[in-house]
Amino acid sequence: MSRSYGQYCGLARALDVVGDRWNLLIVRQLLIAPARYRELLDGLPGVATNLLTDRLRELETAGVIERRLAEDDNAVRYALTTWGAGLREPIEGLIRWSTPLMVCGPGEDHFRAEWLVLPLRALLDGRPPPRRSVSVGIAVEDRLFQLRSTRSGIEVHPHEGGELDAVLRADGAVVLGLAAGVLDLDGAPRPVEIEGDEAAVRAIFDAPAP
Amino acid sequence: MSRSYGQYCGLARALDVVGDRWNLLIVRQLLIAPARYRELLDGLPGVATNLLTDRLRELETAGVIERRLAEDDNAVRYALTTWGAGLREPIEGLIRWSTPLMVCGPGEDHFRAEWLVLPLRALLDGRPPPRRSVSVGIAVEDRLFQLRSTRSGIEVHPHEGGELDAVLRADGAVVLGLAAGVLDLDGAPRPVEIEGDEAAVRAIFDAPAP
DNA sequence: CCGCATCCTCATGGATACTG
DNA sequence: CAGTATCCATGAGGATGCGG
Numbered sequence: 001m002s003r004s005y006g007q008y009c010g011l012a013r014a015l016d017v018v019g020d021r022w023n024l025l026i027v028r029q030l031l032i033a034p035a036r037y038r039e040l041l042d043g044l045p046g047v048a049t050n051l052l053t054d055r056l057r058e059l060e061t062a063g064v065i066e067r068r069l070a071e072d073d074n075a076v077r078y079a080l081t082t083w084g085a086g087l088r089e090p091i092e093g094l095i096r097w098s099t100p101l102m103v104c105g106p107g108e109d110h111f112r113a114e115w116l117v118l119p120l121r122a123l124l125d126g127r128p129p130p131r132r133s134v135s136v137g138i139a140v141e142d143r144l145f146q147l148r149s150t151r152s153g154i155e156v157h158p159h160e161g162g163e164l165d166a167v168l169r170a171d172g173a174v175v176l177g178l179a180a181g182v183l184d185l186d187g188a189p190r191p192v193e194i195e196g197d198e199a200a201v202r203a204i205f206d207a208p209a210p
Numbered sequence: 211m212s213r214s215y216g217q218y219c220g221l222a223r224a225l226d227v228v229g230d231r232w233n234l235l236i237v238r239q240l241l242i243a244p245a246r247y248r249e250l251l252d253g254l255p256g257v258a259t260n261l262l263t264d265r266l267r268e269l270e271t272a273g274v275i276e277r278r279l280a281e282d283d284n285a286v287r288y289a290l291t292t293w294g295a296g297l298r299e300p301i302e303g304l305i306r307w308s309t310p311l312m313v314c315g316p317g318e319d320h321f322r323a324e325w326l327v328l329p330l331r332a333l334l335d336g337r338p339p340p341r342r343s344v345s346v347g348i349a350v351e352d353r354l355f356q357l358r359s360t361r362s363g364i365e366v367h368p369h370e371g372g373e374l375d376a377v378l379r380a381d382g383a384v385v386l387g388l389a390a391g392v393l394d395l396d397g398a399p400r401p402v403e404i405e406g407d408e409a410a411v412r413a414i415f416d417a418p419a420p
Numbered sequence: 421c422c423g424c425a426t427c428c429t430c431a432t433g434g435a436t437a438c439t440g
Numbered sequence: 441c442a443g444t445a446t447c448c449a450t451g452a453g454g455a456t457g458c459g460g
Contacts, residue, residue, distance in 0.1 A: 002231070005235065005256060006255070006256060006318070006319050006320055007235075007255065007256075007319055007320050007321070007325070008312075008315075008316035008317075008319040008320065008321040008325070008382060008383075009235075009238070009321075009322075009325040009329075010304070010305035010306075010308035010309070010311070010312055010328075010329045010332075010386075011234060011235065011238050011301055011304055011305055011308070011328070012235060013308050013311040013312060014304040014305065014307055014308035014311065015234060015235070015304070016311075017308075017311065019229075019231070019234075021212065021229070024221060024225060024229070025215065025217075025219075025221065025222060025225070028219070028221050045216070045217065046215060046216060046217075083307075083310065086307050087307060089303040089306070089307070090300045090301075090303030090304040090307060091221055091300075091303075092303075093299040093300030093301075093302075093303045094220070094221055094224040094225070094300040095220035095221055095224065096220075096299070097224055097293075097296050097297060097299070097300060098220035098221070098223050098224035098227075099220070100293065101220070101223040101224065101226075101227070102218075102220055102223060105218075106218035107218070108216070109216050109217050109218040110216055110217050110218065111217070111218040111219075112219075115217070115218070115219040118220075118221070119219075119220045122220075172218060173218075176220075
């Protein structure tokens with residue numbers, strides 16, 4: 001663990017726990033879903049194996065994550081504790097803040113479709129739910145996510161079966177742009193392929209039908 | 211600047227900008243008030259002068275902060291840009307998340323009364339405003355802060371004159387404990403000295419009068 | 421294979437002294 | 441006052457090894 005800031009300040013003490021390099025990205029991966037060591041390694045391109053191990057130990061000691069033994073295959077899985085899951089709020093805040101950094105598109109950066117789960121929720125949160133109940137899938141690469149409207153807002157999670165009113169097929173930048181409702185993608189929005197009931201998709205994003 | 215994560219992910223790109231050591235604490239200081247180099251050095255105990263300079267340059271290049279020249283004395287002051295000030299939300303989220311780390315009190319850590327401005331606001335935010343309008347001062351060390359109730363909630367800022375209904379004299383841990391409304395301080399709350407109308411103070415914290 | 425542990429190199433951070 | 445310059449300890453990143 002990096003040296004403590006030694007300050008009686010909530011922000012400093014929070015950063016003593018999650019401020020080290022990779023720590024918040026590990027939490028991001030576990031906010032998407034509990035994961036095995038190898039899955040974390042794959043979802044965090046660039047991390048060294050010794051660092052990942054160190055960080056997991058430190059986060060476990062701090063009470064942010066915990067090791068779980070699966071009943072069936074005895075495999076170790078890492079998951080957030082209740083307190084660790086509370087990092088969703090500040091992380092979603094950072095994601096909303098980062099919008100200007102995302103408009104230029106992926107460039108040479110790595111991209112995993114699963115990383116869309118958090119920003120979709122962060123950007124859609126607080127938006128009024130569409131008038132009628134719709135269930136929309138968003139397909140990126142080989143992953144399919146589901147947006148489901150509820151009374152309290154719009155939920156985002158990986159699709160696990162069930163009927164979908166529509167499927168929106170797009171890449172990462174386009175999906176984020178639609179969700180934010182503000183991104184222009186350098187004035188050159190890429191084509192978005194919509195399968196199914198287009199009106200349902202537009203209802204989700206609250207865009208007026210042409 | 212530390213190496214980029216190289217991920218097309220809002221969190222990763224945000225951390226590319228503010229994830230390096232000391233960066234968010236610099237933003238914290240500037241959220242309290244614009245400051246000169248020396249004031250930052252004093253408000254960030256432990257930072258090396260070369261690091262502070264490096265970080266200020268990087269944050270300026272990234273568009274998070276800007277250098278301002280005062281008209282009267284031509285002194286350089288550092289201040290947040292509009293985008294940089296948007297970090298208040300995720301920072302307040304981290305402060306709320308850190309509450310369990312603060313209950314043990316300051317220990318050997320440094321403490322500056324000015325650091326209370328952000329957590330007071332973060333912890334009181336969303337609380338219903340008291341029924342009647344009150345203006346309460348909180349005195350810690352030699353600093354006096356003012357809580358002012360408005361229609362939308364409770365504002366916190368350094369006291370700059372004006373009548374106060376009451377003054378609450380306490381140290382940092384007690385103030386945070388009262389603000390959080392949940393901390394027990396190991397079952398041993400320290401005495402809080404109240405000057406003025408105690409009922410006004412209790413109205414702010416929504417505690418029933420005994 | 422998975423889940424690490426070890427080794428090595430180099431970039432970064434921290435402390436202090438110094439300067440325009 | 442507002443930084444530079446310097447030195448050294450530490451941490452990050454990459455490659456590889458190894459038991460289960």
